Amino acid sequence: MTTCKSTQVTARKRIVIKLGGSTLEGLNEAFFSNFKTLQEDGYEIIITHGGGPAINRELEKRDVPSHKINGIRVTNEEAMEIVQSTLIGQVNPKLVHDLNQAGIQAIGLNGFDMNLLECEFLDFETYGYVGEIKKIDTAIIDILTANNVVPVISCIGATETGQGLNINGDTVASEIALAVGAERLLLVTDVSGIRIGGEYQKEVTPEQIRQWIEEGKITGGMIPKVEGAIRVLNAGIPKVEIVDDTLTGTTITSKELVK
Ligand SMILES: Nc1ncnc2c1ncn2[C@@H]1O[C@H](COP(=O)(O)OP(=O)(O)O)[C@@H](O)[C@H]1O
Numbered sequence: 001m002t003t004c005k006s007t008q009v010t011a012r013k014r015i016v017i018k019l020g021g022s023t024l025e026g027l028n029e030a031f032f033s034n035f036k037t038l039q040e041d042g043y044e045i046i047i048t049h050g051g052g053p054a055i056n057r058e059l060e061k062r063d064v065p066s067h068k069i070n071g072i073r074v075t076n077e078e079a080m081e082i083v084q085s086t087l088i089g090q091v092n093p094k095l096v097h098d099l100n101q102a103g104i105q106a107i108g109l110n111g112f113d114m115n116l117l118e119c120e121f122l123d124f125e126t127y128g129y130v131g132e133i134k135k136i137d138t139a140i141i142d143i144l145t146a147n148n149v150v151p152v153i154s155c156i157g158a159t160e161t162g163q164g165l166n167i168n169g170d171t172v173a174s175e176i177a178l179a180v181g182a183e184r185l186l187l188v189t190d191v192s193g194i195r196i197g198g199e200y201q202k203e204v205t206p207e208q209i210r211q212w213i214e215e216g217k218i219t220g221g222m223i224p225k226v227e228g229a230i231r232v233l234n235a236g237i238p239k240v241e242i243v244d245d246t247l248t249g250t251t252i253t254s255k256e257l258v259k
């Protein structure tokens, strides 16, 4: 993937926070107050989000079957229209509204806006209308964060010809974190981090993660999170956190480098 950065040079600390679809329906006071503390600590915040449960509901309503392979939704043409309209038309404005109501200036974006997420098909035969990010143009993010506005990015990418493609929310979060040179990546989800043998783990390494995937102890929606985390760590971002909406959970640190 190549990254287009605007000429603006910023010395400010950046944090990317990804909100999983399962958390979006009940963000609590603690979340908003943690959010404001991060802003007061000098972080420029960039939000990305998923919307899996809302998408599932819409697909069910219209009797469109869908399934996932390792956390990635196989998306046919009909499902694609539903995914795009649900994320851009429902989930994104609801989240932007909630943030604005909490006194946080926020604006909604998707991959079409100023060529934010340029994609190609990941593997049409296997996944259908799922995108692989080829280029991120951070210009709109720079403009907004320079003006203390929080970009809220939904995980819809666009091909050069203007076809919308579905991208997993965790993948968008990690690629955006890399493109904006984030200091921290927080993946907020419905569990308090990685749970192994019934216990939430406080700190883990990429090597442990690889082993747990092989052993079938990390599955489903946790897989794109940890895979994105490893990519981000390998690129030099020191830690990735998988947390619940009180920001409690697992820290993944790069104590050793994984290829
Ligand atoms: N080892 C694990 N520890 C914690 N959660 C796991 C693990 N393996 C699989 N999961 C699943 O991953 C889910 C989180 O992923 P997902 O449902 O995609 O959330 P989100 O919508 O926040 O992206 C958890 O609810 C849990 O069911």
Ligand SMILES: CC(=O)N[C@@H](CCC(=O)OP(=O)(O)O)C(=O)O
Residues within 6 Å of the ligand: 019, 020, 021, 022, 049, 050, 051, 052, 053, 055, 071, 072, 073, 083, 130, 155, 166, 167, 168, 169, 170, 221
């Ligand atoms: C390709 C792919 O898997 N897209 C995801 C996009 C939404 C998402 O990632 O939502 P969560 O963050 O709530 O899981 C999907 O269709 O469910």
